[in-house]
Amino acid sequence: MELGISTFVETTPDVETGEVISHAQRIREVIEEIVLADQVGLDIFGVGEHHREDYAASSPAVILAAAASQTKRIRLTSAVTVLSSDDPVRVFQDFATLDGISNGRAEIMAGRGSFIESFPLFGYDLQDYDELFEEKLELLLKIRDSEKVSWSGRHRPAIHNLGVYPRPVQDPLPVWIGSGGNSESVVRAGVLGLPLVLAIIGGRPLQFEPLVRLYKRAAERAGHDVSKLTVASHSHGFIDEDSQTAADKFFPSYQQAMNKLGRERGWGPMTRASYDAARTLEGALYVGDPQTVAEKIIHLRKNVGITRFMLHVPVGTMPHTDVMKAIELLGKEVAPIVRDEIVRWEATEK
Numbered sequence: 001m002e003l004g005i006s007t008f009v010e011t012t013p014d015v016e017t018g019e020v021i022s023h024a025q026r027i028r029e030v031i032e033e034i035v036l037a038d039q040v041g042l043d044i045f046g047v048g049e050h051h052r053e054d055y056a057a058s059s060p061a062v063i064l065a066a067a068a069s070q071t072k073r074i075r076l077t078s079a080v081t082v083l084s085s086d087d088p089v090r091v092f093q094d095f096a097t098l099d100g101i102s103n104g105r106a107e108i109m110a111g112r113g114s115f116i117e118s119f120p121l122f123g124y125d126l127q128d129y130d131e132l133f134e135e136k137l138e139l140l141l142k143i144r145d146s147e148k149v150s151w152s153g154r155h156r157p158a159i160h161n162l163g164v165y166p167r168p169v170q171d172p173l174p175v176w177i178g179s180g181g182n183s184e185s186v187v188r189a190g191v192l193g194l195p196l197v198l199a200i201i202g203g204r205p206l207q208f209e210p211l212v213r214l215y216k217r218a219a220e221r222a223g224h225d226v227s228k229l230t231v232a233s234h235s236h237g238f239i240d241e242d243s244q245t246a247a248d249k250f251f252p253s254y255q256q257a258m259n260k261l262g263r264e265r266g267w268g269p270m271t272r273a274s275y276d277a278a279r280t281l282e283g284a285l286y287v288g289d290p291q292t293v294a295e296k297i298i299h300l301r302k303n304v305g306i307t308r309f310m311l312h313v314p315v316g317t318m319p320h321t322d323v324m325k326a327i328e329l330l331g332k333e334v335a336p337i338v339r340d341e342i343v344r345w346e347a348t349e350k
């Protein structure tokens with residue numbers, strides 16, 4: 001069971017003061033967070049790609065590379081790379097470079113993108129949303145699997161027996177499929193035998209269990225070894241020394257961020273009552289003291305089959321010291337509880 005952190009490097013206004021942290025400062029803070037996550041023994045840190053004013057990470061590979069030289073063992077991944085609006089050749093080159101800097105710790109999480117700002121920015125038509133992803137994923141995997149590539153498609157100039165460099169330390173470079181719960185993307189990951197990342201940010205996490213089964217059935221039918229498949233979750237949350245403090249600290253920025261997205265996407269407002277309901281064992285928020293959060297992660301592992309858990313923190317803008325404390329608690333207190341219980345549980349299951 002792997003545990004780690006994901007972030008979108010948010011720069012939303014401070015709930016209390018209205019002040020907005022600069023993109024440069026927030027990027028520097030995230031590098032400090034990655035270094036701390038490595039020091040406290042977490043397994044993975046993910047940075048998500050966005051192209052809007054309230055997120056500072058339009059180039060996750062650059063941020064991760066800055067942290068790579070200051071870390072020793074933590075794996076470094078995009079969360080996600082919006083592959084539909086990017087060039088697979090450049091994506092591979094960037095993450096192969098990151099893999100070299102980190103000596104084999106880079107990963108790519110490829111997704112279609114629930115945020116669509118990159119499509120007009122790079123000149124893509126949203127009507128091609130699905131086809132773009134399918135075509136570019138095909139090219140990315142060809143580049144990953146072969147030094148020289150021949151390929152043609154509708155949305156990018158053809159490549160005729162050309163080499164793509166540098167080559168990564170890892171062979172193959174890990175490529176995950178990110179999904180918000182779309183059955184088509186889950187099946188695609190299974191057919192390709194690629195690891196799957198589920199964004200579990202609302203509703204009941206146990207509702208994702210049928211999708212994990214669907215993913216594994218698709219993989220098995222395609223001839224892949226299901227025992228080697230890995231499934232990750234990316235879920236909002238926050239940890240402090242006691243649950244009430246954690247809940248009270250996290251709610252203001254979380255409510256502000258979710259209500260802003262809700263206005264853009266037609267969701268209802270986030271209330272304290274709905275927030276507190278999501279903090280219960282069956283809810284999608286991992287907010288509380290270390291024991292509470294550990295129990296929820298264990299519950300997710302046992303009932304959904306998640307083998308990697310990524311705590312997305314912060315949501316909105318929170319004090320850097322609070323985020324650092326949450327990372328430290330995840331690594332030093334939550335992770336040992338989760339790992340020990342999963343080892344014990346798996347032994348009894350066998």
